[in-house]
Amino acid sequence: MTLLGEFALxxxxxxxxxxxxxxxVGGRTQRGDLVLSAxxxxxxxxxxxxxxxxxxxxxxxxxxxxYWYVASYSNAELEFFYKVTGLWAxxxxxxxxxALILGFFSSLCVFQNRKKHREFMPYVAAxxxxxxxxxxxxxxxxEVNPFERLGFTAVNGRGLNPQLQNYWMVIxxxxxxxxxxxxxxxxxxAIAALLNGRLDARWIQLTRRWILTSWLFLSVGIVFGMRWxxxxxxxxxxxxxxxxxxxxxxxxxxxxxxxxSIQIQETRGMLKIWNxxxxxxxxxxxxxATFLTRSGIIESVHSFAEEPKIMITFLSFMAAVFAGxxxxxxxxxxxxxxxxxxxxxxxxxxxxxxxxxLLLGAAFSVFxxxxxxxxxxxxxxxxxxxxxxxxxxxxxxxxxxxxxxAGIGPVIAWRRATKKNLQKNFSTxxxxxxxxxxxxWISGAHHPxxxxxxxxxxxxxxxxxxxxxxxxxxxxxxxxxxxxxxLFHLVSRNRRRWGGYIVHVAIVMMFMAFAGAAYNVDERFHxxxxxxxxxxxxxxxxxxxxxxxxxxxxxxxLRNLLWQAIATVSVQKxxxxxxxxxxxxxxxxxxxxxxxxxxxxxxxxxxGEDLYLILSAIDDAEAVVMxxxxxxxxxxxxxxxxxxxxxxxxxxxxxxxxxxxxxxxSVDRKRAATEPSVEPDAEGARAGAAG
Amino acid sequence: xxxxxxxxxxxxxxxxxxxxxxxxxxxxxMVYYLTPVELLERVEVDPTFHQVGVKVSGQVIPGTYRxxxxxxxxxxEVRDLVDESITFPVEFRDALPxxxxxxxxxxxxxxxxxxxxxxxNTLLTKCASRYEASQEELAG
Numbered sequence: 001m002t003l004l005g006e007f008a009l010x011x012x013x014x015x016x017x018x019x020x021x022x023x024x025v026g027g028r029t030q031r032g033d034l035v036l037s038a039x040x041x042x043x044x045x046x047x048x049x050x051x052x053x054x055x056x057x058x059x060x061x062x063x064x065x066x067y068w069y070v071a072s073y074s075n076a077e078l079e080f081f082y083k084v085t086g087l088w089a090x091x092x093x094x095x096x097x098x099a100l101i102l103g104f105f106s107s108l109c110v111f112q113n114r115k116k117h118r119e120f121m122p123y124v125a126a127x128x129x130x131x132x133x134x135x136x137x138x139x140x141x142x143e144v145n146p147f148e149r150l151g152f153t154a155v156n157g158r159g160l161n162p163q164l165q166n167y168w169m170v171i172x173x174x175x176x177x178x179x180x181x182x183x184x185x186x187x188x189x190a191i192a193a194l195l196n197g198r199l200d201a202r203w204i205q206l207t208r209r210w211i212l213t214s215w216l217f218l219s220v221g222i223v224f225g226m227r228w229x230x231x232x233x234x235x236x237x238x239x240x241x242x243x244x245x246x247x248x249x250x251x252x253x254x255x256x257x258x259x260x261s262i263q264i265q266e267t268r269g270m271l272k273i274w275n276x277x278x279x280x281x282x283x284x285x286x287x288x289a290t291f292l293t294r295s296g297i298i299e300s301v302h303s304f305a306e307e308p309k310i311m312i313t314f315l316s317f318m319a320a321v322f323a324g325x326x327x328x329x330x331x332x333x334x335x336x337x338x339x340x341x342x343x344x345x346x347x348x349x350x351x352x353x354x355x356x357x358l359l360l361g362a363a364f365s366v367f368x369x370x371x372x373x374x375x376x377x378x379x380x381x382x383x384x385x386x387x388x389x390x391x392x393x394x395x396x397x398x399x400x401x402x403x404x405x406a407g408i409g410p411v412i413a414w415r416r417a418t419k420k421n422l423q424k425n426f427s428t429x430x431x432x433x434x435x436x437x438x439x440x441w442i443s444g445a446h447h448p449x450x451x452x453x454x455x456x457x458x459x460x461x462x463x464x465x466x467x468x469x470x471x472x473x474x475x476x477x478x479x480x481x482x483x484x485x486x487l488f489h490l491v492s493r494n495r496r497r498w499g500g501y502i503v504h505v506a507i508v509m510m511f512m513a514f515a516g517a518a519y520n521v522d523e524r525f526h527x528x529x530x531x532x533x534x535x536x537x538x539x540x541x542x543x544x545x546x547x548x549x550x551x552x553x554x555x556x557x558l559r560n561l562l563w564q565a566i567a568t569v570s571v572q573k574x575x576x577x578x579x580x581x582x583x584x585x586x587x588x589x590x591x592x593x594x595x596x597x598x599x600x601x602x603x604x605x606x607x608g609e610d611l612y613l614i615l616s617a618i619d620d621a622e623a624v625v626m627x628x629x630x631x632x633x634x635x636x637x638x639x640x641x642x643x644x645x646x647x648x649x650x651x652x653x654x655x656x657x658x659x660x661x662x663x664x665x666s667v668d669r670k671r672a673a674t675e676p677s678v679e680p681d682a683e684g685a686r687a688g689a690a691g
Numbered sequence: 692x693x694x695x696x697x698x699x700x701x702x703x704x705x706x707x708x709x710x711x712x713x714x715x716x717x718x719x720x721m722v723y724y725l726t727p728v729e730l731l732e733r734v735e736v737d738p739t740f741h742q743v744g745v746k747v748s749g750q751v752i753p754g755t756y757r758x759x760x761x762x763x764x765x766x767x768e769v770r771d772l773v774d775e776s777i778t779f780p781v782e783f784r785d786a787l788p789x790x791x792x793x794x795x796x797x798x799x800x801x802x803x804x805x806x807x808x809x810x811x812n813t814l815l816t817k818c819a820s821r822y823e824a825s826q827e828e829l830a831g
Contacts, residue, residue, distance in 0.1 A: 163789060163790065233788065233789070235786070342698050345698055350698065350701075353698075353702065354702075354705060357702055357705045357709075358705065361705070361709035364709070364713075365709065365712070369713075369716075369717075372717070372721075383725070384721050384723055384724060385721070385722060386716070386717055386720050386721050387720060387722070387800070389716075389719075390717060390720040390721075393712065393715070393716040393719075393720065394709070394716045397708075398709065398712070524763070596756075596787060596789075596791060596792065598789045599786075614786065616763065616786040617758065617763065617786070636763055636786075638786060
């Protein structure tokens, strides 16, 4: 199976080349047979990559340690689950996995459009095959072939890093990859539009669902990564402005900008060049993110010397794509002229544009900060880096401005907002925002940034709640429906608009949670069994923690474990017992000799705050583990209280819900045939929707 | 056209503010990122550099890690990634990340004290998903 997989990967190379060539030629000459051949080659490449991926999995499941990739990321004792997911545990497998998902999306796209949009499809197929071809070339020729043999068979593999043996870490990378690769489809349509000259909003309408799908997976993928960091890295944070994290944030920022700016093109026929540039930029950033996460260039410039081939391949591909697109955009410049002008400073177009400038500003600052060590070394010969404080300083104000726009954008009028429009829509929300801020101030929350965030959050939620209320009330009156059916019908009549509003609420929930970090509590104690410590939370609760002692009993179901020491802490909240938390140290057999054990944290999560316990260190681990000495049980216990963290995960769920509502196929057209429409201008209403 | 002009002023204003934020952000938060060789050369030329916070990347020397009993103090030695003869001891007073072993490459932030000990405030290790074995290690 593995041999067959390797063979399939090689065979996919000529197929991709063929598809690319006949796609472009077929589109140019309008020859149906060539176009059909190009489209079929997309299916063929996907099929071949599925065999190749199955080959890698077979090698993992069969413990084929003659393969470098298997020997590096698995061992005989590894759980079945992690052997299956070994496909994307490391750089080599994940590049193949990437090609596989891209092949899947490409096939899906070609299949959906097999009978429609024929003016786009030859070029779409050709562009998709070009990108696939790039990944095949990387896999085969850039020294990252997952089928590379060692020349001998290792006795056992090195095993998977224990920190990667976590549920979130298994689903985090594939989710991000789904987001990255799904964005390739809108990119391919954009290029097709540049090639065939259909430069109205058609390509955007055709790919709106792909853009949203990609954005959904990107968002969820980023949050999964945060969740993993929160649970597994053991320092209580979820975001560190690490280059790898930043790399996944960059395409999200530009994709979010794109999601908003395409609405201006759809309604007002403006910003065509801008949208083309954004789709190109986002696509390049998805490639850049893969490159950065899997190459480590930022952590050490020296890695350039270690893996020159993959670096050069990626950089030249990105440069070629950029140059090609720039030439196409310049060539089509006359047709990309705007159809309208912005009429007023105070209008929805203007709100969207400010949103775009801010998002791109944030993206630029993140990119700049991430690349700063490289930039400074190139210019001054001296590597200078900027850390989390830099990203926070720049992005907190930008984030707050964006948050405010999330409330302003949805209700401000298109073209020109009148004073009446502004007063009607904003006086109550502004009041609510001010009242909430004042109330929080009185109750003792004085942190300026957090207070501002919560005040703006209240403003945005009020704006959106009012919109829902007004819509429901109007529909209920006109149709004579109860409020709940009215709300349901309201949303299903214009899913895109209301789904978008729900996503805005989700973003507000996350911002509220981020601001909660201003009130984190971090205390350290040295405790012996029986010791009691007290920690006050910012929400006014008091936690009374009793350290019960260490246990070295082995839990079932954990493999590769040398020993495990579990600290048990009973928790009382405001004098009432709320159960027991455990935090552990684990030493795995796959860890190097002499390396410290891994930490597992204990978390008690509520809507208000999380109690987060870390077993920082055991005084005398040897006595506890080797001799079972019951007198040597002193530990360092770190106690964190993290307000509102849960709202990040709740916000993520809300975001998924809102995006799915926006993605759900519209039933307007089917219904229209059977019942009279209550919204005569349904098309206009949809066009007027905010995202 | 006049309205467009006013609009451009707004956009340029936003862009200026963002640029200003980046500019001040960089100048107030930047730290030199040096190799151990460069750091030792620097303090030799300019002794005041002992007071300056820097970021240093180095390789932990296997077998040198120990923990001060009863305290949250970790002590180990690092060497230059290229020149193995350049080393200095490190003191780190905080919980170590789980990815830390005495084999890894670390990035430290702190300052080199006059007694030659590097006092680290933060410690990062290379990303876990990049752990890969060399041919020799697999053979062993």
